[in-house]
Amino acid sequence: MPFSHIAIGDFAEASKPETLKAALAEFISMLIFVFAGEGSGMAYNKLTKNGAGSPSGLVSASIAHAFALFVAVSVGANISGGHVNPAVTFGAFVGGYISLAKSFVYWISQLLGSVVACLLLNFVTGGLETSAFALSSGVTTWNAVVFEIVMTFGLVYTVYATAIDPKKGDIGIIAPIAIGFIVGANILAGGAFDGASMNPAVSFGPAVVSWSWDNHWVYWLGPFAGAAIAAIVYELFFIPPPEPRTYEQLPTSA
Template sequence: MGNFHETLGINDFKSKNTIWKALLAEFLANVLLSFFGCASCVSYSGKAHGFVMIAFTFGLVIFVLVQTLGHVSGGHINPAVTVGMMSAGNISLLKGILYIIVQCLGSLVGSAVLKALTPEDLHKSGLGNTGLTKDISPVQGFGVEFFLGFILILVIFGVCDPNRPEAKPAAALAIGMAVAVGHLAAVDMTGASMNPARSFGSALIASDWTNHWVYWVGPILGAVAAALIYKHAFSAPNLGPVKIIERYTTVADEKELKRLDSGRRDDNMP
């Protein structure tokens, strides 16, 4: 019975403050992602925005959000990430479902705020809604989004591996750069969603659901594939507490230990 509760996620609700803080963090993160990210796709001056600016806007906003809110909810900010975590057993079923719901609601709110703050004559631009380029078929778009989800989750699992403590300080930056890389490579092909919730919010606000399934099925299947491959093939071995401590020992630490040891010997002298 205990294992069933753990898998389903019943135990997550015993600490109500923790789960609600996590859900609020995921909601707010998606509000900010959709607002700032999609705003970079709208040209207010009439000058076309370059793909580099869009890519780095999405990458940087993910970087700052993971850095700021990652300790509260894990910094998923993406249903594909959540499903990838669920497939690897890193998050319970109920908690994962609630994460996806608030992620989509947050994206909707962020896109709605962007629409409210954008001049009406610019609404026809789609306000950052993702869509396939003219010569890209839905199957090709699915393949592109599959690999965008794949690389994102592969990076997340790599830098958040509990047996790689040296990777944690740069984790948020690496995740943000993975998002930027995906946009640099594919924003002109599919819009480089990588995030079903981000596409959901902008599609609902723009009332355009053309090939919308691509932005759910592609990233999610890519995420699941990457999560399972990393978990079963690439997970770092458990080094044990002694080896982890040794990895972080510095020259300054050694000098301080010697000084303290010397002080103890002097105190014990008659």
């Protein structure tokens, strides 16, 4: 049942060598993901001389994020579970697959990975802006919150179905691909409206480096709410009465 296995943890648990190794893996995976995803947008802007958005730009962003997330999840899967997203970590926490103490360590690593990726992009491109996520004209903050809730629900539901569910069987092999695909598809659906973040860390890095915080709270509230709803729905309806579980039993996430 949702919330029945929530664990708080403590400093000793959060400072264990395996936790710190997992945090480093999350940092590296996030750096890989954001560098490729944000970098693809910067490359498009350079090629079009900061021209108006176009369908081709949206498709290229979708492909870049899908491929990069597939790799980032895959390389972190055996070490940290390959969350690569604070919202996914929160969804795993709600289901009892990671303690709150470990979650904070993951969140810090994920946010730092995003910031470092954006700093590197800013440096290697000669100071080009790492654009913060923003709402399109006519899109209200609550429109965007609902967008983020629905898209992140789809992402975390996919994580549960392909990576967490103990009945997943061989489908777990394609979990990183499925996770990358749902993110790419959601970017096609929501990218023209609010940027389709689904990931607070992905929004945080560019906001820090560009120091642009307009409506930034949208990209935290929406993903965390969507992740919690997905975790509750999947745990409540599709996972059988649980046996004792530990975080180490989680093979992959996104």
